[in-house]
Every structure is written in structure tokens, then in C-alpha cells.
Amino acid sequence: MSDWIPDFIEQGGYLAIALLMAVENIFPPIPSELIMGLSGVSVGEGRFSAPLLVLVGSLGSLAGNYFWFMIGRRWDEEDVRNFVRKHGRWLTLDVKSVNRIDEIFDNHGEWVVFFARCVPNIRTLISVPAGLFGMSHKRFILATLAGASVWNSALVFAGYQLQQNVDEIEKYVGPVSLGVIVIAIVIYIWRVIFWRPKEEEQD
Secondary structure (H helix, E strand, C coil): CCCCHHHHHHHHHHHHHHHHHHHHHHCCCCCHHHHHHHHHHHHHCCCCCHHHHHHHHHHHHHHHHHHHHHHHHCCCHHHHHHHHHHHHHHHCCCHHHHHHHHHHHHHHHHHHHHHHCCCCCCCCCCHHHHHHCCCCHHHHHHHHHHHHHHHHHHHHHHHHHCCCCCHHHHHHHHHHHHHHHHHHHHHHHHHHHHCCCCCCCCC
16 A cells, blocks of 8 residues: 555655645554655655655644644534433543543643654544644644654654665554554453443532
8 A cells, every 4th residue: 555655755755745744644544654754764865854854744744633623623512522421332431521631621732732643543533622622723733743743753763764674664663553553442342341431510
């Protein structure tokens, strides 16, 4: 699936990287690890500037994540709470948990988004609750750019260091991402089996 990515990057340059990173955050099966890692290899070959590469990659990440942020913005919080009351078991959520998440985003949303940008498989999903729970556009944009810049810098550096062994990027990053997915599935199944909703506080 990813064989075409190096050719696309070579032909399209920085614009191709920004586009790929935007699409990666809307359609996650295109891996940012490979996009930015291979671009880092090109830095070692003198074809790209590392700072500019991180900048365009992070702007692309922002564009893709902003799409999901705006999707979240279109939802109504009370509709979500009503949905959780009916189907909370399959989300392993109760209304008290939803209220707690809302409070966390109100008080610490920028840090949640920042750190989530460096977690495979979570960095895109976090954009929806950020929009849903009313995180401001400014806070979301700044946190996303900061977190994406850290993540992309690490990938570019890894690619630069592994420029003689391009396959190593997928060799090491791929199993880590797969491991995160497997652990998440196991935790989800465990939570569904043993989950019990907490009583809602009455006003």
C-alpha cells in the first residue's frame, strides 16, 4: 500500500508532504511514521530542509486534525450525554465520565491535545472530543501545531539517522503501532465485560 509514497514525495516535494500529512490525519491507514520518516531520509540526502520539512508536515497535520475538530464542533453535548445514557456500555462511558472529560478539556485541553499528538492511533481521535467539548480554536490550533511539531521532528530525525536503512523505519515503528492497537482492544473488551455505570448526581 505504501510503495507509492516515496515516489509521490519525490515528485511533489514539500506540497506532497503537507498533503499526505493532512490525508493521514483524516484517513489514518496512511502512516505519518512512513511519510515523515522517508522525508527525513531525504534530509540526509540533501533534498529537503529539516526545519521546513517539520513545518509543512505539521501544517498538514493541523489541516487534517482541524477537519475532525470541526466535526466534533457540530455535535451537541447534551445529545452525547443522552446517547451515553442509552449505549454507554459499548463506549464504556457513563454521564459522570463524560462530565469529567468535559471538565478536563475546559481546564487542561491544550495539554491533552499536545501529548495525544505523540501517541499513535490516538493523535487523530483526540480532535473529535476537543471540538465536542468546546475547546477554543486558538487553543486547539496552538496545541496541535506544538504536538505535531514534536512528533514530526522525532520522525524526521529517525529517518535522517536511518537513511541507509529505510526499511528499519517500518520495522520498528510498525510493531509499536500494532502493539498499541492490540493493547487498546484488550483493554476495551475487559472494560465492556466488567464496566458498571456510576450513578448520576441529581441537581
